[in-house]
Structure formats: C-alpha cells, structure tokens
Amino acid sequence: MPAFKTLDDLTDIAGKRILVRVDLNVPVTDGKVSDTTRIERVAPTILELSEKGAKVILLAHFGRPKGEPVADQSLSLIAPSVEEVLDQRVAFASDCIGDAAAAAIAEMNDGDVLLLENTRFHKGEEKNEAGFVRELAKNGDIYVNDAFSAAHRAHASTEGIAHHLPAYAGRTMQAELEALEKGLGQPTRPVVAIVGGAKVSTKIDLLSNLVSKVDALVIGGGMANTFIAAQGIDVGKSLCEHDLADTARAIMEKAKTAGCTIVLPVDGVVAREFKANAENETVDVTAIPADAMMLDVGPRSIELVNDWIGKAATLVWNGPLGAFEIPPFDKATVSAALHAAEQTKAGKLVSVAGGGDTVSALNHAGVAGAFSYVSTAGGAFLEWMEGKELPGVAVLTKG
Ligand SMILES: Nc1ncnc2c1ncn2[C@@H]1O[C@H](COP(=O)(O)OP(=O)(O)O)[C@@H](O)[C@H]1O
Numbered sequence: 001m002p003a004f005k006t007l008d009d010l011t012d013i014a015g016k017r018i019l020v021r022v023d024l025n026v027p028v029t030d031g032k033v034s035d036t037t038r039i040e041r042v043a044p045t046i047l048e049l050s051e052k053g054a055k056v057i058l059l060a061h062f063g064r065p066k067g068e069p070v071a072d073q074s075l076s077l078i079a080p081s082v083e084e085v086l087d088q089r090v091a092f093a094s095d096c097i098g099d100a101a102a103a104a105i106a107e108m109n110d111g112d113v114l115l116l117e118n119t120r121f122h123k124g125e126e127k128n129e130a131g132f133v134r135e136l137a138k139n140g141d142i143y144v145n146d147a148f149s150a151a152h153r154a155h156a157s158t159e160g161i162a163h164h165l166p167a168y169a170g171r172t173m174q175a176e177l178e179a180l181e182k183g184l185g186q187p188t189r190p191v192v193a194i195v196g197g198a199k200v201s202t203k204i205d206l207l208s209n210l211v212s213k214v215d216a217l218v219i220g221g222g223m224a225n226t227f228i229a230a231q232g233i234d235v236g237k238s239l240c241e242h243d244l245a246d247t248a249r250a251i252m253e254k255a256k257t258a259g260c261t262i263v264l265p266v267d268g269v270v271a272r273e274f275k276a277n278a279e280n281e282t283v284d285v286t287a288i289p290a291d292a293m294m295l296d297v298g299p300r301s302i303e304l305v306n307d308w309i310g311k312a313a314t315l316v317w318n319g320p321l322g323a324f325e326i327p328p329f330d331k332a333t334v335s336a337a338l339h340a341a342e343q344t345k346a347g348k349l350v351s352v353a354g355g356g357d358t359v360s361a362l363n364h365a366g367v368a369g370a371f372s373y374v375s376t377a378g379g380a381f382l383e384w385m386e387g388k389e390l391p392g393v394a395v396l397t398k399g
C-alpha cells in the first residue's frame with residue numbers, strides 16, 4: 001500500500017474547510033443519473049468528515065467539456081442524486097473558484113456539504129495550471145482525494161492542489177488500492193483482460209503495456225472497431241478512431257512477441273440508428289454495410305469471449321462489449337457478465353471489473369455483487385494494472 005495519510009490521521013477538523021475530490025462522472029440517461037455506484041462509494045468519506053463537523057466542499061469533474069461551461073455537463077444535474085445518496089442537504093455553487101465559490105463557502109455551517117461546479121469548466125484544470133491550482137486551494141484548509149477513478153489524471157484538482165494543502169487519502173481511495181492489491185497483486189494465470197467501451201484514444205496506449213501482463217486480451221466495443229479497421233476492414237459508420245490504426249497494429253505486434261493472444265470479434269450486430277430497438281442485423285465483421293454501425297459483438301463472438309472467460313483464472317474487465325444502454329445491443333455484455341459471475345461463484349475465477357459504465361453494465365446484468373471486486377475506476381484501474389504510477393496517488397505519498 002502507498003504510504004499516505006488517511007482520514008485516521010485527520011483530527012480536530014470541526015469548522016475546517018475540507019476540499020474533497022470525488023468522482024461524480026456518473027452515467028446519465030435522459031438527464032437522469034442511471035447508476036449511483038460512484039456516489040455511493042464516496043459517501044462514507046463525505047459523511048465521516050461531515051459528522052466530525054468539517055465543512056465538506058466537493059470538487060469533481062463531469063464529462064469532457066474542454067475548459068468551458070457546457071449546460072448538460074453541469075454538476076447541478078448530479079447534485080440531487082448526491083443529496084439522495086447522502087440523505088443530507090447538498091448546496092451547490094455555480095463555479096469551483098472565484099466569487100461564487102467563496103460566497104457559497106462563507107455561508108456554510110460546520111458539517112455542511114457543498115458541491116462546486118465542474119472543475120473542467122476551466123482550462124486550468126486539465127492543464128494543471130499553477131494559477132488555477134492556487135484559486136482552487138484558496139477555498140480549503142485541507143485536501144482529501146477520494147477519486148481513485150480519476151487518479152490517473154495529473155489535473156489541478158487531482159494532483160496540483162495536493163502540493164498546496166495538507167493532503168489525505170479518502171476511504172474509497174484507500175479501499176480501492178487495498179482491494180486491487182489483494183485481488184490482482186499476484187494474479188493467478190491465465191489472466192484474461194476484456195477491454196471495450198468508447199474511450200478509445202485515452203485507453204489504447206495502455207493496451208500496449210497490458211499485453212505484456214496478461215495472457216489474452218479480448219477487445220470489444222468501440223475499441224474493437226478500431227482494431228478491425230486497422231486490419232484494412234471497412235467498419236462503415238461504427239465508432240472507430242481511424243487515426244489510431246498504426247497504434248492498434250503496433251499493439252498486435254507487441255502482443256505476438258509477448259505471447260498474449262488478442263481476441264477480436266468475428267461478427268457484430270449492426271444498425272443504422274443509435275437508439276433502443278433500432279432495426280438491426282448480425283453480420284460478419286468483414287461485411288459491415290457502409291451505412292451501418294456495429295453496436296454490439298455478435299453471437300459467435302460472444303461464444304469466443306465466454307470461452308476465454310472459461311479459460312481464465314483471473315479476469316480484468318473494463319469497457320462494455322457493446323452499447324449496452326440501448327437494447328438489444330446489451331446482449332454480449334450481459335452474457336459475458338453472467339458467465340464471469342457464474343465462474344466466480346463456482347470458485348473458478350477471480351473477477352475484477354471497473355469503470356463508470358462497466359459498473360453500470362454489471363448492475364444492468366444484475367451481477368455486480370457476484371464479481372470478486374468491482375472498482376469504480378476504468379482507466380485508472382488499467383493503468384494501475386500496468387504498474388504505472390498514478391499521479392493522484394503518488395502526490396499523496398509525498399508527505
Ligand atoms: N460498439 C459500440 N459503439 C458505440 N458505443 C459503444 C460501443 N461499445 C460500447 N460503447 C459505449 O461505450 C461506453 C462506455 O465506455 P467507457 O467510458 O470507455 O467505459 P467505462 O466508463 O466503463 O470506463 C458506453 O456508453 C457504451 O454505450
């Protein structure tokens with residue numbers, strides 16, 4: 001375990017302004033939070049600090065608004081769910097720095113909880129800009145990071161600020177690292193990783209290290225489309241990052257050298273509209289119509305994925321295999337989730353899954369509780385798995 005200070009080291013905090021970095025980047029469908037797991041996981045830290053009389057000021061990001069306010073990425077949309085999970089009033093400030101934040105903090109009583117607006121509404125957040133970091137730090141006496149799932153980002157609210165204030169790990173940060181170490185510190189082989197989802201450009205690089213850590217890498221979701229296209233196959237209008245074709249090919253080469261089997265879909269379910277119950281058909285990946293999108297992997301691919309889950313002693317999974325939010329494109333994800341849960345229950349598999357949408361998908365399949373461990377983190381968990389230093393964790397260990 002990294003040697004950082006935890007809430008156990010925080011005493012006499014009544015009346016202190018504690019800036020708590022949480023991850024409220026939760027799945028939202030039709031303007032409503034569709035999975036509250038991330039909020040539930042940070043609730044113990046918030047409530048503990050509040051019960052001890054601290055003024056708890058929440059810092060978080062939501063989506064990727066590129067340094068400017070975007071209405072549908074306002075944390076005011078998430079605040080009611082935070083209030084509901086905490087069963088406590090949560091005030092909201094329309095900016096995370098400046099007058100709006102200062103005024104809202106000035107109104108706080110001991111034990112109150114305040115949520116500040118999306119940190120990514122400022123360019124300084126992702127750039128970890130010194131001026132912005134100072135503005136954020138001005139609002140607190142103490143900093144607590146409970147956002148393990150954002151700890152792979154060296155941003156102002158996850159890294160920079162810890163250089164300015166006494167810094168502590170929250171309960172979830174601590175628990176996540178302990179659980180991952182216990183489950184995956186020395187994994188039993190064969191280790192199979194499933195990586196899917198939509199964040200292709202931010203996750204593809206880490207696959208390059210992952211192939212030397214795992215015996216098989218099963219690729220699904222938008223990530224698979226990028227690998228399929230890299231083999232010269234036309235993926236039509238599928239979610240695909242064509243400019244990453246060289247990276248995908250290099251990963252496949254590296255996997256060969258490392259003895260890691262790459263498993264790609266052989267068939268897919270395609271549709272012309274991204275909506276629930278859109279008309280769809282199952283085709284070979286080599287026959288995706290030019291005007292269609294592959295929204296799920298097909299039945300033959302599901303069999304392949306489930307075979308690999310059957311062969312695994314340890315499974316790590318981030319990223320749904322398809323657009324699971326819109327039926328029937330949830331089939332592959334649900335089938336793999338059920339199979340992994342069965343294998344785990346039978347004592348044949350250690351299964352660790354993570355990521356905001358992945359957790360939501362496992363809840364959708366009704367099996368999150370059957371996995372050995374479910375992390376709130378996706379990218380951060382995979383980077384941890386690669387053995388990379390996570391900036392948000394490293395800075396907490398600097399004394
Ligand atoms: N083939 C696909 N086409 C479009 N979107 C997809 C596809 N497969 C998965 N997705 C989307 O990927 C999203 C989750 O990706 P990501 O954010 O990388 O996962 P996580 O939050 O678990 O880390 C889901 O919203 C899902 O709809």
Ligand SMILES: O=C(OP(=O)(O)O)[C@H](O)COP(=O)(O)O
Pocket residue numbers: 023025063064149150153199202354355356357376377378379380
């Ligand atoms: O949702 C998150 O990561 P995840 O999709 O890897 O689970 C985190 O909130 C980090 O978000 P980011 O990938 O936009 O930095």
